[in-house]
Amino acid sequence: MSYNTKSNILLVIISLAYGLLFAIVLLGYFFPGNPSPNGLPWFVWAAIGEMIAMAVATITIFVIVQKKDKQLKEHQDNE
Helix, strand or coil: CHHHHHHHHHHHHHHHHHHHHHHHHHHHHHHHCCEEECEEECCCCCCCCHHHHHHHHHHHHHHHHHHHHEEEEEEEEHH
């Protein structure tokens, strides 16, 4: 994969993640919920889940890009 393709994928993932995080923060501001001493409000759990989902997506895309690069390199070596 070219550097531009990798950069575009990374830009899209980061933009979506920060956009979703911003939406969670705004919804948390307007609908705060009931924080308790034993638990966190819903928007904190949503933000934590979103960050975990972003980490999983980033790792998955990294593995796919590495596999694609390896296939392209093998293809170029065979020519």
